[in-house]
Amino acid sequence: MAGKIPSEFIDDLLARSDIVEVVGSRIQLRKAGKDYQARCPFHDEKTPSFTVSPDKQFYHCFGCGAHGTAIGFLMEHDHLAFPEAVEELALRAGMQVPTRSEQFVKTPTQAPLYALVEKAAALYRRQLREHPQANRAVEYLKQRGVSGEIAGDFGLGYAPPGWSFLLERLGRGPGEQARLLECGLIAEQDGRRYDRFRDRIVFPIRDRRGRVIGFGGRLLGEGKPKYLNSPETPIFHKGRELYGLFEALRSNRKLASLVIVEGYMDVIALAQFGLTSAVATLGTATTADHLKQLLKTAPEIVFCFDGDRAGRDAAWKALQIALPLASGHQLIRFLFLPEGEDPDTLVRRLGRDGFTALMASAQSLSDFLFDRLAEHGDMASSDGRKRVASQAQELASEMPAGIYRDLALERIAMLKGVSPGASARPRSRRPGRSARQSLPAPLSLVAKAIALLLDNPRLGPIVSQQDATWRRSTSPGADVLRPLVDMLLERPEITKAALLERWRDHPHFGYLQQISVHPYLSDIAEGDLEAELIGAIDRLSAETRKLEWRQAFNQRSVMEWSVEERARVQRQGDSAREPGDETP
Template identity: 80%
Template sequence: MAGRIPPEFIDDLLTRTDIVELIGSRLQLRKAGKDFQARCPFHDEKTPSFTVSPDKQFYHCFGCGAHGSAIGFLMEYDHLAFPEAVEELARQAGLELPSRGETPIKTPSHAPLYELMERAAALYRRQLREHPQANRAVEYLKQRGLSGEIAGDFGLGYAPPGRDFILGQLGRTAAEQGQLLACGLIAEQEGRRYDRFRDRIIFPIRERRGRVVAFGGRLLGDGKPKYLNSPETPIFHKGRELYGLFEALKRTRKIESLVIVEGYMDVIALAQYGMTSAVATLGTATTADHLQQLHKSAPEIVFCFDGDRAGRDAAWKALQTALPLAAGHQLIRFLFLPDGEDPDTLIRRLGRDGFAELVAKGRSLSDFLFDHLAEEGDMASSDGRKRIASLARELIDKMPAGIYRDLALGRMAKLEGLPSGAVARPQRRSRGRGPQKSLPVPLSLVAKAIALLLDNPQLAGLVSQQDDRWRRSTSPGADILVQLLDMLAERPDIGKAALLERWRDHPHFNYLQQISVHPFLADIAEEDLGAEFCGAISRLNEETRKIEWRNAFNQRSVTAWSDEERARLMQQAEAARARRDELP
């Protein structure tokens, strides 16, 4: 999407966005000179090293190396993809996203549907407090051990009995009823329209940004189904959403592990007892989209299933879905509950720490894979082991290169009777999900000029147009320097954040961001920045001049050398000899 949104829109969006206000709405910032500081949200620290610059509209952590624009902050802190971060900033700035593609096709805005869902959620919450028959819902929640606070955190509500509560409140016109149908709040049968959710405890389903996209309802009386979800709608796709993910991300900025459980009440009951990093799929098996969401949210996921046959079959399906994504960047484990237990009853009996200890002992992906195959085959015979190894190979072939594939290949080698050295030893990988600080490396002359320019775009105006030999430099990165200066000639007023965002789709975007906060920049006084940059360009000019002269000179015959060129060579040789003589 970055390449399809006009760069001018991103420029305007970042100009209208105050990064201090944005980050200050999520972190406690304090003034520190002309900048602001806070404890970094991306790594644990006691002394604030996270700095926000209002001048550059850029943030940087001197502890872990995290850095970026307002877009980058939303992507990392709110766990959003680039398009979602841009959309969120545009919404806050009151800007309409431009059409993407060369032949824009107008699609209806879903904003009215999101607004309608929020209004419905508010109505359901109010009924839980005020409706005469809501006491049955309240009693049920109390029996499950839920407090009023946790019910409020998850926005629980109550849908009264009857067929027209929502219809009467939000569907007075034909247009309004059309939107209610589109959202799945009402249904239609034989020309009659009626509320989908009736006499049910209501669980709002929020996407990762916090917008209500659907509802789940638990029936209080007799009848079926006991649990009912919204149907697929323009804003809700059950194969993508995870119940409780927004609440988990809101409570804990740095989630170490996410536990996938079966239903709403499991998620809420675990949160009630302090286990705030549980999510649930919505009446469907785990999908690749679910795993992509989980991959962006935590370095470890633990599938939690009942220990019966149905639970193990569901776990096996989840494993098969996970295999193509199991590169080892994220730990994947499987927890099977004791007979007769569910997450709710187990955490009541063991407490938070006891439940967390049980989660930590979950089986690894490779252990579960081979244990499951062993249950289906004959491990006692050589032929049986070879058959299991053959089945394992079919599954391992679906896995990308990485630690899980290496571990699985090692287990398979043992089954086949191969020596332990038949597969490469798996490498240890970091479990950290936050930005990792790397040691600063010395920068080349070109890289220094680029770093100075990225951090201080106004320096572009100091470049002389009379001597632009540096544009012909073949040094690595010279082409980027040329593009930067050409870009700044067209947009001399652009700031650091907007300038860097124009390079987001470039293969070296991460490197450009890193050198824009390189430690050498901090050693240059503000009044010396211009001289430092002009000096780099001047040295690059001289370096290019020498290389071009040498190349042209070496391409000619000795007999074609002029007297001036011969004299110059003699001078260079004498100077080199003098330098050697001065050496000890």
């Protein structure tokens, strides 16, 4: 969708936004010379290596290498997609995001549905305080140990008995009723419309940006179902959303782990005891979309299940969903509770420290996988162990290269009676290798010019004053350098952030961001930047002329060479053998 938002709007948006304010609203910055510093929010560190430049409107961490614009920061820190990050930044700037209608069919905005669901949430909250029959809901919450503060944090409400409480207040006209139906707040049967949630404690479900997108309701009286969720709607998709994720992100500057539990009350009970990193699926099993989202959010995921057979079966299904995503960059573990217990009851009995200790004892993904196979196999015989090894091999084949697959293959080799070193393990990067940063590769002349211009857009007009032979270069990256220079000639005042965002849809956007913070740049004094760029452009032009001459020259017979041409070839042959000469 990035291409559907005009680049001119992105330029204007970044011009009106201050990356220091954006980043500073999420982490604490301190002034350090002309820039700002902080401990990096993307990796653990004791000494600040995260820098925000107000001049370049760009952030960079010298520790882990994270870098980008205000849009990129929102995408990385708040885990937003590009359009969501643009919208978030536009809201801060008081701007309306436009689209290029001629390039795509504009879909209707969902803003009215978000607004309607938010109104319903406010009404439900008010009823919990004011409705004559709300005492039953309040008493239930007290019995479950829910404080007024926690109820407020999660926005709990009350849907009164009766069939038309919401319908009468928010659905007086046909258009309003149509929207109530669309977002699942009312239902229709035999032409009769009525409130979906009645005589229930209401749990607002928020997306990770904090917008209410649906509800869960716990019945207070007799009847079924005890728990009811909003249906699928244009703004609510059960397979992607998680109850409590917004609250967990809001309560923790940096999440060390996330625990996946079964229900609303489990999330709320754990929060009541200060364990604010629990989320729940919404009446569905954990999906790949759920897990992808969680693995981007925290370095450790703990699945929490009942210890009975049904709980272990559910855990096995979760493991099978997790296998293709288990690279080893994040820990995935499984916690099985004592029979008859759930997180709600257990945290009341054990307290915060006891429950935290229990979480620390959770099984690793590998341990659970092999324990489960062993339970259903014959580990007493050689043939039985080989069958278990074969089943494990099939499951391990679904894992990406990484520590989990390495561990699994080592255990499979042991089951087969083969030395782990002799196992047919595919070659993959050993655990811990990724933590050792290799030296950055030296930049080519084209890459140097691109890096200098990306980091210092003001230098763009200087290139137009040099010999333009470089424009005929066929070196890798020249197809980027040419439009980059043209763009800077049109917009000499553009910032580094806005310039990089112009390339977001380019297939090598990641590389362009990377070389814009290459160590090569930090070795150049401010006063030498112009000379360095001119030198790179002039050398590139010289290389282009030399290559063109060679191509034309090589098309002729040797017998046609003049004495001067023969001497020139000889000189170039000699210089090519001299150390440091860059002539091919």
